[in-house]
Amino acid sequence: MLPGNLNGCGCGLACLQAEKVFGELRYLDPRYMEGMEIYSTTLWHLQRDVALSALAQELTEMDLNSPQAWCVAGNCYSLQREHDVAIKFFKRAVQVDPTFAYAYTLLGHELVLTEELDKALPCFRNAVRINPRHYNAWYGLGLIYFKQEKCVLAEVHFRKALGINPQNSVLLCHVGVVQHAQKKTEAALETFTKAIELDPKNPLCKFHRASVLFSIEKYKAALEELDELKEIVPKESLVYFLIGKVYKKLGLTHLALMNFSWAMDLDPKGVNNQIKEAIDKRYLPDEEEFAGEMDIESETFEEATMTDGEDVQLHAAESDESL
Structure with missing residues (x-):
């Protein structure tokens, strides 16, 4: 589970549709518990903190012996980045019902967020032991192996998840990432293309494909990919940063400087990018390199505006038209 425009579930419209259906279900039967853990994850991805908090309060008041209620409470605190409390509540859900696979999966993902990979691994394994078709847990196992740079194992588990849910563009995107990490570049591009065909508005897939094309x-x-992506997520600094890198390679210095400047305005320190948690650092700079590059380009930009201001303004106007 990863929040934000580019590294969340990538569900977009599907999440909004799910929220609507679950909302109607709650209206018809406020005491209905089945599926409320999935509803809470939907709210988590959509960053609906108020709605998630209200749901958690209602369900825990209704039934403290329900694993769904504790899962919802855990997701509520996870969204607030109170990970220790979230982990405590997910563990409580497991205690209430040791056969509830989704509780193990949520616990595993929360432990991944806190970088406790060794503890997360058995959680996902328990989930697939209870329900072999629980694709979220297979995805979790793949995510851990990818973080451990065991790319072959990561691809195996991502494909296992994909076999259960073949229409999931996010799973396809992760397969593409590990393919690129194994230097299977053409295969990775094909995988990203398939993912985008399934979900043309998935920003993470488009960003990964643009990054591979750049590499x-x-x-x-x-650049074509990034221009489309800019329309979907206009406030992601690394999109502009990568556009700047492309223009720099193409020798279009002024356009490069303008995009570096926009990226720096969106994220001066280069550390608050939601996208950075989801990207493969093999083809994008780390935190320090990003910030350092931005400082260098900022200085160059200031020099350029002093020596050739009219040209910079012209390109700025052209770039504004494309936004």
């Missing part, structure tokens, strides 16, 4: 020096194709 193999297909700069114009990368």
Whole structure:
């Protein structure tokens, strides 16, 4: 589970539709518990903190012996980044019902967020032991192996999840990431293309494909992808940063400087990008490199505006039209 525009579930419209259906269900039967843990995850991805908090309070007051109620409470505190409390509540859900696979999965993902991978691993294994078709747990196992740089194992588990849920663009995207990590570049591009066909508005898939295109020096194709992505997530600093890198490679210095400047305005320290938690650092800079590059480009930008201000303004106007 990863929040934000680019590294969340990537469900977009599906999440909104699910929220609507669950909301109608709650209206018809406020005491209905089945599926409320999934509803809470939907609210988590959509960052509906008020609605999630209200749901958690209602369900825990209704039935403290329900694993769904504790899962909802755990998701509520997870959204507030109170991970220790969230872990405590997910563990309580497991205690209430040791056969509730989703509780193990939520606990595993929360432990991944706190980088406790060794503790998360058995959680996901318990989930698939209870329910072998619980694709979220297979995805969790793949995520751990990817973080451990065991890319072959990661791909195996991502594909296991994909076999259960073949229409999930996020799972396809993760397969593409591990393929690229194994230097299967053409296969990765094909996988990202399939993922985008399933969900044309999935920003994470488009960003990964643009990043791979940039890494193999297909700069114009990368730029086309990034221009489309900019329309979907106009406030993601690394999108502008990568656009700047592309323009720099193409020798269009002023356009590069303008995009570096926009990226720096969106995130001056280069550390608060939601996207950074989801990207493969093999083809994008780490935190320090990003901030350092931004400082260098900022200085160059200031020099350029002093020596060739009219040209910079012209390109700025052209770029504004494309936003």
